Amino acid sequence: xxxxxxxxxxxxxxxxxxxxxxxxxxxxxxxxxxxxxxxxxxxxxxxxxxxxxxxxxxxxxxxxxxxxxxxxxxxxxxxxxxxxxxxxxxxxxxxxxxxxxxxxxxxxxxxxxxxxxxxxxxxxxxxxxxxxxxxxxxxxxxxxxxxxxxxxxxxxxxxx
Amino acid sequence: xxxxxxxxxxxxxxxxxxxxxxxxxxxxxxxxxxxxxxxxxxxxxxxxxxxxxxxxxxxxxxxxxxxxxxxxxxxxxxxxxxxxxxxxxxxxxxxxxxxxxxxxxxxxxxxxxxxxxxxxxxxxxxxxxxxxxxxxxxxxxxxxxxxxxxxxxxxxxxxxxxxxxxxxxxxxxxxxxxxxxxxxxxxxxxxxxxxxxxxxxxxxxxxxxxxxxxxxxxxxxxxxxxxxxxxxxxxxxxxxxxxxxxxxxxxxxxxxxxxxxxxxxxxxxxxxxxxxxxxxxxxxxxxxxxxxxxxxxxxxxxxxxxxxxxxxxxxxxxxxxxxxxxxxxxxxxxxxxxxxxxxxxxxxxxxxxxxxxxxxxxxxxxxxxxxxxxxxxxxxxxxxxxxxxxxxxxxxxxxxxxxxxxxxxxxxxxxxxxxxxxxxxxxxxxxxxxxxxxxxxxxxxxxxxxxxxxxxxxxxxxxxxxxxxxxxxxxxxxxxxxxxxxxxxxxxxxxxxxxxxxxxxxxxxxxxxxxxxxxxxxxxxxxxxxxxxxxxxxxxxxxxxxxxxxxxxxxxxxxxxxxxxxxxxxxxxxxxxxxxxxxxxxxxxxxxxxxxxxxxxxxxxxxxxxxxxxxxxxxxxxxxxxxxxxxxxxxxxxxxxxxxxxxxxxxxxxxxxxxxxxxxxxxxxxxxxxxxxxxxxxxxxxxxxxxxxxxxxxxxxxxxxxxxxxxxxxxxxxxxxxxxxxxxxxxxxxxxxxxxxxxxxxxxxxxxxxxxxxxxxxxxxxxxxxxxx
Numbered sequence: 039x040x041x042x043x044x045x046x047x048x049x050x051x052x053x054x055x056x057x058x059x060x061x062x063x064x065x066x067x068x069x070x071x072x073x074x075x076x077x078x079x080x081x082x083x084x085x086x087x088x089x090x091x092x093x094x095x096x097x098x099x100x101x102x103x104x105x106x107x108x109x110x111x112x113x114x115x116x117x118x119x120x121x122x123x124x125x126x127x128x129x130x131x132x133x134x135x136x137x138x139x140x141x142x143x144x145x146x147x148x149x150x151x152x153x154x155x156x157x158x159x160x161x162x163x164x165x166x167x168x169x170x171x172x173x174x175x176x177x178x179x180x181x182x183x184x185x186x187x188x189x190x191x192x193x194x195x196x197x198x
Numbered sequence: 199x200x201x202x203x204x205x206x207x208x209x210x211x212x213x214x215x216x217x218x219x220x221x222x223x224x225x226x227x228x229x230x231x232x233x234x235x236x237x238x239x240x241x242x243x244x245x246x247x248x249x250x251x252x253x254x255x256x257x258x259x260x261x262x263x264x265x266x267x268x269x270x271x272x273x274x275x276x277x278x279x280x281x282x283x284x285x286x287x288x289x290x291x292x293x294x295x296x297x298x299x300x301x302x303x304x305x306x307x308x309x310x311x312x313x314x315x316x317x318x319x320x321x322x323x324x325x326x327x328x329x330x331x332x333x334x335x336x337x338x339x340x341x342x343x344x345x346x347x348x349x350x351x352x353x354x355x356x357x358x359x360x361x362x363x364x365x366x367x368x369x370x371x372x373x374x375x376x377x378x379x380x381x382x383x384x385x386x387x388x389x390x391x392x393x394x395x396x397x398x399x400x401x402x403x404x405x406x407x408x409x410x411x412x413x414x415x416x417x418x419x420x421x422x423x424x425x426x427x428x429x430x431x432x433x434x435x436x437x438x439x440x441x442x443x444x445x446x447x448x449x450x451x452x453x454x455x456x457x458x459x460x461x462x463x464x465x466x467x468x469x470x471x472x473x474x475x476x477x478x479x480x481x482x483x484x485x486x487x488x489x490x491x492x493x494x495x496x497x498x499x500x501x502x503x504x505x506x507x508x509x510x511x512x513x514x515x516x517x518x519x520x521x522x523x524x525x526x527x528x529x530x531x532x533x534x535x536x537x538x539x540x541x542x543x544x545x546x547x548x549x550x551x552x553x554x555x556x557x558x559x560x561x562x563x564x565x566x567x568x569x570x571x572x573x574x575x576x577x578x579x580x581x582x583x584x585x586x587x588x589x590x591x592x593x594x595x596x597x598x599x600x601x602x603x604x605x606x607x608x609x610x611x612x613x614x615x616x617x618x619x620x621x622x623x624x625x626x627x628x629x630x631x632x633x634x635x636x637x638x639x640x641x642x643x644x645x646x647x648x649x650x651x652x653x654x655x656x657x658x659x660x661x662x663x664x665x666x667x668x669x670x671x672x673x674x675x676x677x678x679x680x681x682x683x684x685x686x687x688x689x690x691x692x693x694x695x696x697x698x699x700x701x702x703x704x705x706x707x708x709x710x711x712x713x714x715x716x717x718x719x720x721x722x723x724x725x726x727x728x729x730x731x732x733x734x735x736x737x738x739x740x741x742x743x744x745x746x747x748x749x750x751x752x753x754x755x756x757x758x759x760x761x762x763x764x765x766x767x768x769x770x771x772x773x774x775x776x777x778x779x780x781x782x783x784x785x786x787x788x789x790x791x792x793x794x795x796x797x798x799x800x801x802x803x804x805x806x807x808x809x810x811x812x813x814x815x816x817x818x819x820x821x822x823x824x825x826x827x828x829x830x831x832x833x834x835x836x837x838x839x840x841x842x843x844x845x846x847x848x849x850x851x852x853x854x855x856x857x858x859x860x861x862x863x864x865x866x867x868x869x870x871x872x873x874x875x876x877x878x879x880x881x882x883x884x885x886x887x888x889x890x891x892x893x894x895x896x897x898x899x900x901x902x903x904x905x906x907x908x909x910x911x912x913x914x915x916x917x918x919x920x921x922x923x924x925x926x927x928x929x930x931x932x933x934x935x936x937x938x939x940x941x942x943x944x945x946x947x948x949x950x951x952x953x954x955x956x957x958x959x960x961x962x963x964x965x966x967x968x969x970x971x
Contacts (some may be wrong), residue, residue, distance in 0.1 A: 075231070075232035076224070077225070078393075078444070079231070080393045080477070083891055083892065085892035085893060086892060088393055119224070129223040129224065132219070132223050133223060134215060136215075136216070136857050136858065136860075136861050138219060138223065139445075139690040139691060139865060140392070140393065140394070140444045140445045140446075140689065141219070141223070141227055141442065141690065142392070142444030143393045144222055144223060145225055167900060167901065168901075170900055171899040171900045171901045174393065174892070176390075176392055176393045176447070176865075176869070177861075177865045178861060178865050179865045179866075179867055179930075180868065180900035181864050181903070181905040181906075182861065183900065
């Protein structure tokens with residue numbers, strides 16, 4: 039089965055030179071071969087969004103992409119959100135608004151929201167709801183996730 | 199929250215940020231999938247694709263020939279391993295129906311584990327699993343629990359048990375009733391579906407003869423005990439470790455076939471064995487729940503008093519009886535009367551096996567089902583008596599004067615005795631807050647204008663804090679850092695934060711200086727884990743008692759060192775000082791701890807160390823209570839239901855962290871909405887599961903979930919716990935289906951229309967068509 043190819047994955051500005059099976063999903067490569075386990079797998083069929091990462095700044099379900107397809111692309115995961123000891127506004131807002139309980143879906147929501155707020159800093163509440171409804175959470179009932187992302191949007195806008 | 203950061207944080211009642219959050223928002227969590235050991239093998243389960251049949255042969259040769267495959271097991275390879283036993287101890291009457299880790303002779307549901315492949319990497323294991331050939335001779339498939347029971351292994355029928363509870367003379371009561379109202383209602387098969395699938399790693403440390411299992415959750419100590427019993431090992435030689443857990447909801451953390459397999463395989467293959475479930479497996483292999491059909495009737499007096507309740511129900515247990523035994527049947531029959539008086543009562547549960555995934559507990563087990571059934575019945579009684587649905591409920595509520603109210607019912611070995619609470623008083627508060635009367639007028643006007651809008655209510659009582667006992671240990675080190683060791687479990691509910699807040703209260707310290715240990719069976723002998731809303735009530739109270747003991751010891755030592763009396767001292771921010779003169783001589787908790795080390799000459803005849811261990815024993819569970827109100831709009835074209843407004847009233851007794859309690863209520867509600875409107879495991883006639891992906895098993899997104907208004911009261915602290923606390927984990931889900939069903943009836947103007955959950959668009963369209971709407 040093995041016909042490995044050498045690729046370079048750039049995850050959070052760090053290059054990982056690895057040899058991958060073409061059939062390995064990006065999520066598995068990030069987790070098992072680059073050691074970045076903050077990206078979680080919830081369904082492996084593209085519905086729950088827990089594995090969302092940014093590929094060239096666009097939110098992508100890393101269970102639906104092969105690792106080899108990300109060769110040379112810029113990948114951002116939850117591990118890269120904080121700058122040193124400084125939390126990203128979304129991370130802060132999630133903690134302040136109790137937008138997580140078990141925390142399993144959280145990295146996916148954080149990366150989805152990061153992608154969308156960077157692309158559309160002025161996004162309306164309604165449009166934000168549309169985007170965020172593409173990910174599943176089983177603990178919070180979503181109300182606090184909405185609150186947190188809106189708070190982060192407002193803070194990021196004020197800071198820019 | 200942010201405003202409070204400059205003071206000593208985190209005492210009882212503070213909505214402080216959670217200790218759990220920093221690693222979880224930075225990707226530093228340690229979920230079982232994130233844990234790896236050198237030289238580990240990966241296990242893949244080969245599952246039955248027949249719902250019922252005799253195993254004729256299993257050919258593993260092709261799988262074994264795949265490079266990287268180390269072993270392929272069938273039940274013959276582990277014929278010395280017994281079936282998985284019950285969590286609360288062996289039960290000979292149910293023993294026959296238990297599940298072996300790998301199917302023996304028969305398969306009983308699609309998803310039943312038949313073989314296990316162990317390979318060097320998960321991709322290889324999955325490839326090889328495809329090559330295992332299983333020959334099955336099909337047997338008749340039983341899909342419905344209310345069909346005639348079948349033979350079970352030639353030794354019994356699939357009616358594994360009849361669970362009956364009740365009191366009073368049913369026959370006379372019904373013979374003399376002014377009116378008898380009967381309904382026939384169903385709750386569908388659905389379940390918890392945490393976002394993290396299950397996982398387990400078995401590791402055998404041969405040097406110390408210690409078997410370890412990672413990925414434990416919910417009840418690590420109970421599972422350790424069951425594993426010890428099954429594998430004939432001492433408790434000192436089996437350790438279970440809970441890491442981060444991606445949601446529990448009752449289904450995660452029970453002892454499943456895969457957990458036993460990784461442990462046995464680690465010992466026999468002499469390598470760590472890791473198993474991570476995929477979602478398709480999860481939806482056909484992890485515990486299902488809820489499926490019941492009730493035929494229930496009420497005997498009603500002329501004034502609307504329900505003088506008798508008579509219920510017969512069919513519980514669909516699925517292929518085997520797992521760790522819970524008949525607990526869901528017991529809780530259903532034990533809690534069905536809810537907050538009402540019902541002087542005469544009987545419930546007979548036909549606890550039956552079918553050829554579907556085994557069922558067990560899911561958040562609010564037994565209460566979710568019985569509350570839906572009872573509240574549907576109360577609505578039906580209101581219609582039959584031509585009374586207002588609120589009035590009929592008021593007429594039957596247990597009053598404050600009657601509390602504590604005992605009943606001859608059993609819930610998990612505890613005789614039901616309602617804590618004092620004012621059910622009618624909270625109803626008044628709730629109706630006033632939501633403006634019930636005005637709401638009725640507005641909705642009537644909108645209906646007159648052609649809209650299908652309506653409101654409904656569901657009342658309930660919950661149970662929490664099942665005993666009998668739990669303990670905790672606290673240790674203060676020489677730097678003043680505090681470790682609280684519990685046998686509790688963290689499944690995402692904020693356990694660490696709650697325990698730290700409770701300990702901080704008596705230790706006079708910031709809750710962030712406290713490290714809370716949970717789910718590690720090698721750190722404490724005993725633990726109740728986290729289930730049935732008991733962690734905060736039981737473990738929390740044990741932590742509080744322990745913290746008080748440690749405080750007393752600290753003050754006693756400090757009093758001698760400061761040449762004063764213990765009574766004159768207090769603790770603020772980890773510093774012991776005089777109550778009257780805070781700026782006077784003082785000692786830190788660390789300095790006091792140092793004075794208490796074994797070699798200290800200052801210690802006197804005190805026991806070494808600044809530490810304590812105390813137990814809490816509870817006689818009865820606590821019974822918190824509340825109600826849900828839903829306002830819905832039905833789209834007659836699509837059959838879709840939009841929840842316009844939602845309201846939850848709940849008496850918590852006393853809050854530890856109101857933010858986390860509201861989080862529990864809102865999160866529970868989301869699952870309740872899922873069960874009421876969307877989620878269902880359906881099966882074909884042949885027993886094929888039809889919901890094994892998230893495209894078929896529909897969980898609500900944020901578009902479907904209302905942001906509820908919450909009235910959280912502390913009017914009646916529990917008399918059963920010194921802190922007055924009652925559980926919070928399940929109240930958000932318990933009332934949901936009843937309130938939503940009632941609101942849909944009201945919206946479409948057809949009383950009693952909803953008899954089955956989920957009220958999917960298809961079901962609702964069918965109802966509307968039938969009534970020409």
